[in-house]
Amino acid sequence: MANVQTLDPTASPLAYYGFELRRHREAHGLKQGQLGEIIYCTGSLVGQIETARKVPTRDFSERVDAALGTDGLFSRLVGLVLRSQLPTWFQPYAEMEAKATYISTYQAQVVYGLLQTEEYARAVLATGMPDDLDGLVAARMERQRILEREQPPLTWVVLDEAVLLRPIGGRDVMRRQLGNLLDFTRNRWMHIQVLPNVVGEHASLAGSFNVLRFDDDPDIVYTEDVIAGHMTASPETVREAALRYARLQAAALSVEDSAALIARVMEERYGDRSQSEERTVA
Incomplete structure (x- = not known):
């Protein structure tokens, strides 16, 4: 069990968050349970976050x-904390994704993150x-906040039909x-196409x-294998990826x-x- 007295605030963003939470709570003369009552959680949860055993949420x-009058300090810190929870190999991509003005993705297995x-x-x-x-x-969920910006990245998604059926x-x-995908189709900066199974062989059988x-x-260009992710800015790779993506878009169904x-x-x-069965019986 972590000892709050020896928690090293430089060990990680999570440890720094816990250190600052304890410091500000004590400065207000509050016990963990008292702060918990104010913010509608248990004192145990406050203690777990202060000792870096629990990851705080944005709502927390x-x-x-609001309770400690910290002028958005913890709302800012939580972004760093949550990004640090991503796999180490994925963090560089997440940082670049957050800076992108245009994202295009082909997903063969699952819905885009x-x-x-x-x-x-x-x-x-x-x-x-995972542990x-x-x-x-x-x-x-924190990654998705880039889509809530006043000017989110233009995002073009091609989903294999298998993604819908799995x-x-x-x-x-x-x-x-x-239903969430359909909600996104109503946003002018989001375009979603489905690559139907009837297409057969296509330009990215090798994967997403x-x-x-x-x-x-x-x-x-970013790809993943079963172990890690890989980014490259090689002009040749970028050109090849752009060509393959254009072919995928052409083969996919229209947005509508x-x-x-x-x-x-x-x-x-x-x-x-049950409703379908009722309609069938009727």
Whole structure:
């Protein structure tokens, strides 16, 4: 068990957060339980966060700022904490993703991370049997904040139809996930296309990939294997990825037809079976 007296604030963003939380709480003359009552949580949770045994959420941080009058300190720190929960090999990509002005991605297995619901993300991340699933889920949700900006990156997503049909997390989770995709299709900066199975062989049978574009930096291509992720700004690789992506877009359904397919799969495959059975009997 971590000892709060010897917690090293330089050890990690999580340790620094815990150190500062304890310092500000004690400066206000509050015990852990008292602060917990003010921000509607247990004193035990406050203690776990102060000793870097629990990852704080953004909601927790905003409540602490309001309770202790810390002028957004913990709301700012939590972003660093949550990014630090990402796998070490993934953190460089997440930093570049947050700076991108244009994101294009082809996903063959799962919904793109920025578009995942929390419960879908939890089901996906649990397959890796991580030590801290809650921390990974919170970090993935934090990544999505780039889509909430006043000027979010223009994002173009091509999903293999198999992504819609793979029941990750079960029927209810998938129904809400597909509903979330439909919500995104209403945003003018988000374009979602589905590559139908009838296409057969296509330009990226080798797997998923992302291309990031920036205002002032070279484009980056990102791929993953079962162990780690790989980024490159090689002009030859970027050109090849752009060509393959253009072919994928051309082979995929239109944005409008893709939305219609998502809606149809959501209802026919993941809809309320009892209602479907009632309609059949009627």
